Amino acid sequence: MSVTISFPDGKSKDFIQAPTGQDIADAISTSLGRNAVAIRVNGRMWDLQRPIDADANIEIITRNDDEGIELLRHDAAHVMAEAVKELYPDTQVTIGPAIEHGFYYDFARAEPFVPEDLDRIEQRMREIVDRDEPISREVWDRQEAINFYRQIGEEYKAQIIEDIDAGEPITLYRQGNFVDLCRGPHLPSTGRLGKAFKLTKLAGAYWRGDSRNAMLQRIYGTAWPDAKQLKAYLTQLEEAEKRDHRKFGKQMDLFHFQEEAPGAVFWHAKGWTLFQTLVNYMRRKQNAAGYIEVNTPELMDRSLWEASGHWQTFGENMFHMETADDRTLAIKPMNCPGHVQVFKHDLRSYRDLPMRISEFGKVHRYEPSGALHGLMRVRAFTQDDAHVFCTEQQITEESKHVCDLLLGIYRDFGFDDIHIKYADRPTNRVGSDAVWDASEKALLQAVEATGLQYSLNPGEGAFYGPKLEFVLRDAIGRDWQCGTLQVDLNLPARLGAQYIGEDGQKHTPVMLHRALFGSLERFIGILLEHYAGALPFWLSPMQIVVATVVSDADAYAEQVAHMLQAKGIKVEADLRNEKISYKVREHSLQKVPIILVVGRREAEDRTVTMRRLGSKQQENLALNEAVTRFVADNLSPTPVAN
RNA sequence: GCCCACAUAGCUCAGAUGGUAGAGCACUCCCUUGGUAAGGGAGAGGUCACUGGUUCAAUUCCAGUUGUGGGCACCA
Numbered sequence: 057m058s059v060t061i062s063f064p065d066g067k068s069k070d071f072i073q074a075p076t077g078q079d080i081a082d083a084i085s086t087s088l089g090r091n092a093v094a095i096r097v098n099g100r101m102w103d104l105q106r107p108i109d110a111d112a113n114i115e116i117i118t119r120n121d122d123e124g125i126e127l128l129r130h131d132a133a134h135v136m137a138e139a140v141k142e143l144y145p146d147t148q149v150t151i152g153p154a155i156e157h158g159f160y161y162d163f164a165r166a167e168p169f170v171p172e173d174l175d176r177i178e179q180r181m182r183e184i185v186d187r188d189e190p191i192s193r194e195v196w197d198r199q200e201a202i203n204f205y206r207q208i209g210e211e212y213k214a215q216i217i218e219d220i221d222a223g224e225p226i227t228l229y230r231q232g233n234f235v236d237l238c239r240g241p242h243l244p245s246t247g248r249l250g251k252a253f254k255l256t257k258l259a260g261a262y263w264r265g266d267s268r269n270a271m272l273q274r275i276y277g278t279a280w281p282d283a284k285q286l287k288a289y290l291t292q293l294e295e296a297e298k299r300d301h302r303k304f305g306k307q308m309d310l311f312h313f314q315e316e317a318p319g320a321v322f323w324h325a326k327g328w329t330l331f332q333t334l335v336n337y338m339r340r341k342q343n344a345a346g347y348i349e350v351n352t353p354e355l356m357d358r359s360l361w362e363a364s365g366h367w368q369t370f371g372e373n374m375f376h377m378e379t380a381d382d383r384t385l386a387i388k389p390m391n392c393p394g395h396v397q398v399f400k401h402d403l404r405s406y407r408d409l410p411m412r413i414s415e416f417g418k419v420h421r422y423e424p425s426g427a428l429h430g431l432m433r434v435r436a437f438t439q440d441d442a443h444v445f446c447t448e449q450q451i452t453e454e455s456k457h458v459c460d461l462l463l464g465i466y467r468d469f470g471f472d473d474i475h476i477k478y479a480d481r482p483t484n485r486v487g488s489d490a491v492w493d494a495s496e497k498a499l500l501q502a503v504e505a506t507g508l509q510y511s512l513n514p515g516e517g518a519f520y521g522p523k524l525e526f527v528l529r530d531a532i533g534r535d536w537q538c539g540t541l542q543v544d545l546n547l548p549a550r551l552g553a554q555y556i557g558e559d560g561q562k563h564t565p566v567m568l569h570r571a572l573f574g575s576l577e578r579f580i581g582i583l584l585e586h587y588a589g590a591l592p593f594w595l596s597p598m599q600i601v602v603a604t605v606v607s608d609a610d611a612y613a614e615q616v617a618h619m620l621q622a623k624g625i626k627v628e629a630d631l632r633n634e635k636i637s638y639k640v641r642e643h644s645l646q647k648v649p650i651i652l653v654v655g656r657r658e659a660e661d662r663t664v665t666m667r668r669l670g671s672k673q674q675e676n677l678a679l680n681e682a683v684t685r686f687v688a689d690n691l692s693p694t695p696v697a698n
Numbered sequence: 699g700c701c702c703a704c705a706u707a708g709c710u711c712a713g714a715u716g717g718u719a720g721a722g723c724a725c726u727c728c729c730u731u732g733g734u735a736a737g738g739g740a741g742a743g744g745u746c747a748c749u750g751g752u753u754c755a756a757u758u759c760c761a762g763u764u765g766u767g768g769g770c771a772c773c774a
Contacts, residue, residue: 160769168702259769260701267771271701274769306709315747315765370774390774424699424772425765433773518774542774569774606731633731641735655733667734674734 060111074109077102078244081116091118093127093248094241101127103193103241119250119281129154131191131243132181132253132279133161138234138246139180140275143173149236150212150263150272157289158253158278162261164212169273174255177275181253188247189232193240196226201237212263213237252286253279296532301584302430308589308646310580310597311431319428319435321577329597329626331438331576335416338440338465338573340696345461347412347442352394354418358384363551364393365486369519373422391417392544392569395443396551399565404555409565410450414442416576431581438576444568445553448498454568455502455524455541462539462572466528468693469583470592473529476508477537479516486520487546496522498566499543518569520546526572530586538579542569589647590669593689596626600686601648602664603630603639605655612659616652616679623687644669652682 061080062068071079077095081088081104095102096115101123108114117124133152140147140163152161163169196204198217205214217226217237229238231246243249255277263269280286305311310327313320323331339349358376361367366374366389376386388394395413404411418438427433444454466474478500481492499522503510510524517523526539544567547553557563573579583591593599600620602613610631617629630639636653643651652664653674664682666675677685 171703257768258702261770262700265771267700271770273701276769313766318765366774373772373774392774421773426699426701426770427772428766520774603734604731605733608731635730635732635737636734637732638736639734644735651734653734657733665733672734 059108061108062111062113064113064115074107076107077104077114077116080108080114084116088116088118091120092116093119093124093243096123101241103191104244106193106241119248125281126154127241127243128249128281129159129279131246131249132277133159134191134229134231134234134236134238134242135181135184135246135249136177136255136275136277137161137163137236138184138231139177141234143176143180148210148212151216152236158256158276160261160274160276162263162272162274164263164270164272169258169275171258174258174275178253178255178277181255182251184232184246185249185251186247187232188245190245191229191231191242193242194228194230194235196228198226201226201228205237249279250282252281252283253277254286254290292532296534299532299585299588300430301432301581304584304589304647305431308597310584313430318425319423319433321431321434321436326597327580330580330591330595333595333597334573334576334579335438335440337468337692339416341461341465342412342414342440342442344696345412345457347414349414349416350395350398351415352388352391352398352417354387355385356388356393358386360393360397360551361386364396364547365519365550366390366393369484369486370421375420375422387420388417389419389421391415391419391439391441392443392547392567393551396548396553396567399443399445400551400553404445404565406447406555406557406563409555410444410446410454412442412444414440417441431577434575434577437578439571440573440576441569441571444570445548445555445565446568447557447563448494448566451498451543451566451568452502452505455499455543456506458541458568458570458572459503459506459508462526464694465572466526466539470586471528471530474508475527475529476503476510477513477516477525477527478503478510478522479513479525480522482515482517482519484519485517486550491545492522495543495545495566499524499541502543518542518544520544521569523569528582530582531588534585536582538574538582539572540570540574544569590649591647593649593686594692596647596649598628598646598648599625599690600627600650600652601630601639601643602627602652602654603636603643605636605653607631607633608656609654609659613654616654616664619679619683620686623683623690625686625690640667650686 058070058072059074060068060070077092081092092104094117095104096117097108097112119128130153137149137152141149144165146165148164150162150164152159202214202217220226227238227240228235229240229242255275257276259274259276260271261274263272278289280289308326309324310330311324312322358367370389374386374389376384378384398413399411416438418436420436423433423435446454463474480496503524521542521544523540523542525537527535527537529535548567549564553565554562555565602617604610604613613629613631617627620627640651647669649669651667653667654664658664662679663676664679666677666682
């Protein structure tokens with residue numbers, strides 16, 4: 057009986073007996089035979105050594121294909137599990153998937169792994185690769201598999217099998233003395249994994265990702281088709297580390313944290329200048345876009361938070377206090393209830409809508425201690441928050457208005473790669489399903505009206521409404537969720553907001569919650585990492601340093617600095633008794649975009665010698681010309697009159 | 699909050715099987731006025747995160763607490 061194998065290019069080849077994927081790859085070329093890791097048979101991934109006993113469309117998957125790399129990583133996880141079982145037989149194995157850039161495996165073991173164990177395990181993994189153990193697929197009876205795992209003390213594996221759908225076959229993969237439950241496919245043998253892998257870190261992880269379950273020990277690793285790619289990845293990790301905003305915070309003297317205020321920023325003068333630059337920029341943009349700005353109390357009575365639903369939903373994460381007169385006050389974790397108070401303080405007409413109320417409100421949230429991370433996750437932060445009160449008919453247009461504003465703003469900061477996620481109702485929520493149906497529909501319509509691409513993020517909405525999340529990609533390809541837009545048909549009613557409609561009747565307005573930077577603190581962290589500290593001129597908290605070569609130029613340097621300062625440039629004169637090389641080095645490390653060097657020559661000619669950060673080039677300019685140029689550069693990329 | 703690790707001068711880090719500590723940079727003073735990423739010398743700077751325990755003696759060993767880092771869980 058012969059089998060006809062059809063290739064992706066439309067050609068086909070007959071085999072006399074049922075060939076394996078390996079046979080087919082070998083028949084095409086020796087290098088393909090060597091690089092093959094799996095085969096797709098009629099759209100399904102198979103092991104290379106599984107015989108194909110009927111006509112089929114196939115595609116050979118190599119170690120350099122995306123799916124091939126994923127398979128390598130999955131195999132690396134298995135090899136790691138085998139190594140761990142050999143070295144620490146009392147360990148139970150649980151799950152070990154491939155992930156972006158690598159793999160992990162979760163283990164249950166009474167004794168914790170220590171960092172030195174990673175070297176041992178990695179060493180043993182290399183030995184297993186050298187042993188080149190054949191990997192074989194076995195189909196087991198469900199109950200036998202459960203019994204088998206119970207018998208060898210692998211309780212977690214037994215549980216996993218019990219949860220596999222009845223129709224699914226139970227497949228086990230055997231390599232050496234190690235047998236692992238797995239859907240597959242896998243490499244033909246451990247040798248084919250190669251050695252371009254490295255164990256990277258040790259971490260705790262909950263069984264099945266649920267914090268009510270046992271804490272397992274997770275070992276992370278990275279794995280690649282070849283050593284060159286592994287090295288490139290490790291280099292990239294180092295690059296990311298070099299961009300750490302916490303490092304720039306110290307180096308550039310922007311902010312610090314200390315024990316007495318965990319998760320709260322001490323902004324230093326330069327950091328606060330940057331902060332204010334962002335706030336002022338956003339304020340101008342929002343004013344131009346028809347927003348009004350307000351300010352609402354930090355502390356408000358518990359009853360208001362109960363009415364809004366925050367107390368019930370997030371009470372444990374709110375800071376609150378008892379006063380001497382027996383009231384419970386809560387520090388605001390959000391600005392929305394305050395904005396509703398401003399809205400309803402006056403009688404509102406449909407003619408007032410949409411009413412766009414903004415606030416640079418500082419909010420406090422008692423975040424779990426383990427979540428805190430530099431500026432990225434703090435307990436006290438400032439939102440560029442706004443609430444648009446509008447009618448249901450205005451939702452689409454107002455949403456579009458927010459998207460337009462947001463995209464223009466992100467572009468000004470050098471973020472062009474934006475994508476949107478649409479998140480619908482969460483399990484823990486307020487309001488009726490009918491209201492949710494309406495708000496989800498309205499937001500979906502709005503995002504479609506913008507014509508922007510979006511992906512779905514089911515069940516991740518806010519407790520009062522569905523939301524859009526705006527995710528930007530930074531200079532080294534990392535994604536950050538910053539902006540958000542939420543349609544809320546719940547809070548306005550809960551807090552009693554109303555307006556008089558055209559019909560003379562009272563109506564409840566819709567409230568759109570939106571933030572563009574999100575958290576100013578976090579956005580600054582992202583900017584620092586995006587620009588690796590070298591902020592563009594208009595954002596720099598210290599834009600120009602005028603550095604003298606000799607003290608004879610001191611008076612002139614101060615004059616230059618004053619001139620620039622008078623034009624709104626953030627400038628400093630460095631008259632210290634140091635060599636110019638020393639000053640250049642120091643201000644370069646501080647990421648000052650422009651150093652103006654002045655010596656006797658410049659003082660005589662009334663010029664400055666300019667050096668831009670990151671360049672060794674020098675440019676001599678007339679002072680007046682330089683001032684004009686810097687004033688122009690000081691505007692934001694898309695300036696707004698104010 | 700959970701797991702693992704870490705905490706020494708303003709910063710970056712060294713250090714001792716237990717006898718109260720050291721470098722570089724930064725800081726102060728002196729010399730040097732030098733043309734584009736560190737000129738030279740001197741000085742000052744520490745409750746070795748905090749609280750207990752063991753010990754003749756603890757910064758070092760043990761326990762707890764706090765904070766930080768990497769994950770997990772959480773993120774209105």
